[in-house]
Amino acid sequence: MRTHNNAAWWFAVPAFSLLLLVGLIPIVAVFNFSLFDIFTLEDRYWVGLDWYRELTVSVDLYKALGRSVLFSTLVVLIQFPLGIGIALMMRRGSIQTTAMLMLLAIPLVVPWNMIPIVWTTLVNPDFGVLGQFFGWIGWDFDYKFNALHTWMLILTVDTWHWVGLVAILAYSGRSSIPNAYFHAAVIDGASRRAVFWHIELPKMRAVLLMALLLRVMDSLMIYTEAFAINAGGPNGATTFLSLDLGEDINAFNYGPAAARSVIYFLFVLLLAWNFRRMMQRAEAA
Amino acid sequence: MLPTPYRTGFATLVRYAAFAGLVAFILVPLGQAIVVSFTSTLPRDGIELGDLSLVNYANIFADADLxxxxxxxxxxxxxxxxxxxxxxxxxAYGLSRFTFVGDKHLMLLLLAFRLTPPVVLSLPVFLLFAQLNMLNNPIGIALVHCLFNIPIAIWILESFVSAVPKEFDETAFLDGHSLPGFFFGYLIPAIGPGIGVTCFFCFVFSWVEVVFARILTSTGGKPITMAIDSLFGFNTDIGLVMAMTVFSLLPGVLLIFFVRNHIAKGFQLRA
Structure with missing residues (x-):
């Protein structure tokens, strides 16, 4: 059991101070910028909440939000069944499982700007393996000008990149279930489906919630891969929340960019807070 | 880990087919990258276009920036x-062993920082580091990446520390060990695999991050990722790009091998 001792704050002070420097100070600064019209940092004018007013009535923001929410939903619907399925197929402690875990971890160590390069090379019709295969079966795959194809490519790339994390986390949750549970299920004559719904899933819930939160947030705010694949196109069809923000920053629209950042940060905070409540409820249950 | 009644011949077949598909899905893109990295992709004297060659790797070492x-x-x-x-x-030790005023808020803050997308903070971080004179310096990137790595590290380490019984600490203190002595002599050896897994995930998330790395190293001190970006131009040598990509993968793959038996441990959660 944990004992109550406020002096334990000292343990957290080094980590907290570092986060103060690289996290809290920038957030306060960004909030400050969001209230100004900034030409240069010395030359700025107080505009109050004007940027926020402008943003909250902007149709583009809601369109981008819609696209991001759709993207996140698809990511979760694809990657969770797949990741959990992979985890269920792995036997604890076998050599194949170790090999599979290593394989699943490989896409995680590829730098994010390399991932789109690797994939656009792969689907290149002139020399990419997949691109030539598409040509061979007569499929006119064109991720630059066909919005559906851009979506398919980004979803595939994101799944390639992240399904390993979901699978590793799901496997880690599942391997903490004592064998006695499974033996009891066999004695009771429980079906494979019943074992999954009544033993495995409830025991994996906490770790899957964490995986869900990480995947939802990272996919809502996808930037590097989506930008590199088609810069938000064709015709804005893959302009997600972060791509709009990146555009503002690249155009030196500091004020609007800051207001956007504040809105996104509050959004993150809201999700994190709700997630903690869900976790606490999952623990209490 | 299911007992035998759940295993049938057909299920085994399905499982192997699924694994084979997964292996192909993960490895084909990288396989192509490796092949291209050993291919000459620009016209050169003495090498046919498309020939297998080590020229891309030789070119890496010929370029001081790379x-x-x-x-x-x-x-x-x-x-x-x-x-x-x-x-x-x-x-992690403090959060595992004690409750204190604001500990829950601290956890919420950690979660929020892990989830905040780098794009949101890139502008003020750039201005802050410009003031601190830390631009174009790899150390600047190291500091900023603590933003998302500290929460991850605390999360993983806390679950490993919590697996160590509290009596273990008390014995060490009764033996007259100071706090630093306890950390280095007892706790760290006891959670060795946890330290390994933490190092692995911190390495990974820092190694692959590009948004902060890009704004902090616009003119110098570029890491591999940004050096690769700067290879793109009018006549991009995609073979050289892929050779650098293969290089950028090596440390991570090596680390995966070292932590292979512990990679899935350490994600037990406490809200």
Whole structure:
């Protein structure tokens, strides 16, 4: 059991101070910028909440939000069944499982700007393996000008990149279930489906919630891969929340960019807070 | 881990087919990258276009900027991992053993920082580091990456520390060990695999991050990722790009091998 001792704050002070420097100070600064019209940092004018007013009535923001929410939903619907399925197929402690875990971890160590390069090379019709295969079966795959194809490519790339994390986390949750549970299920004559719904899933819930939160947030705010694949196109069809923000920053629209950042940060905070409540409820249950 | 009644011949077949599909899905893109990295992709004297060749790897070592970028990457990631571990271990210990005023808020803050997308903070971080004179310096990247690595490290370490019984600490203190003595002599050896897994994930998330790395190293001190970006131009040597990509994968793959038996441990959660 944990004992109550406020002096334990000292343990957290080094980590907290570092986060103060690289996290809290920038957030306060960004909030400050969001209230100004900034030409240069010395030359700025107080505009109050004007940027926020402008943003909250902007149709583009809601369109981008819609696209991001759709993207996140698809990511979760694809990657969770797949990741959990992979985890269920792995036997604890076998050599194949170790090999599979290593394989699943490989896409995680590829730098994010390399991932789109690797994939656009792969689907290149002139020399990419997949691109030539598409040509061979007569499929006119064109991720630059066909919005559906851009979506398919980004979803595939994101799944390639992240399904390993979901699978590793799901496997880690599942391997903490004592064998006695499974033996009891066999004695009771429980079906494979019943074992999954009544033993495995409830025991994996906490770790899957964490995986869900990480995947939802990272996919809502996808930037590097989506930008590199088609810069938000064709015709804005893959302009997600972060791509709009990146555009503002690249155009030196500091004020609007800051207001956007504040809105996104509050959004993150809201999700994190709700997630903690869900976790606490999952623990209490 | 299911007992035998759940295993049938057909299920085994399905399982192997699914695994084979997964292996292909993960490895084909990288396989192509490796093949291209050994292919000459620009017209050169003495080498046919498309010939297998080591020219791309030779070109990496002929380019001082690319060689320097390898060093920069290793430097910033090492500093980041060391720093993250040094501050996260005490915090994880404190959170595992004690409750204190604001501990729940601290956890919420950690979660929020892990989830905040780098794009949101890139502008003020750039201005802050310009003031601190830390631009174009790999150490700057190492500091900023603590933003998302400290929460991850505390999360993983806390679950490992919590697996160590509290009596273990008390015995050490009764034996007259000071707090630092306890950390180095007892706790760290006891959670060795946890330290390994933490290092692995911190390495990974820092190594692959590009948004902060890009704004902090616009003119110098570029890590591998940014050095690769700067290879793109009018006549891009895609073979050279892929050779650098293969290089950027090696440390991560090596680390995966080292932590292979512990990679899935350490994600037990406490809200």
């Amino acid at each position: 060689v320097a970028s390898l060093g920069n990457s290793i430097l910033y990631v090492s500093v980041n991992v060391a720093l993250t571990l040094a501050v996260s271990l005490p915090a």
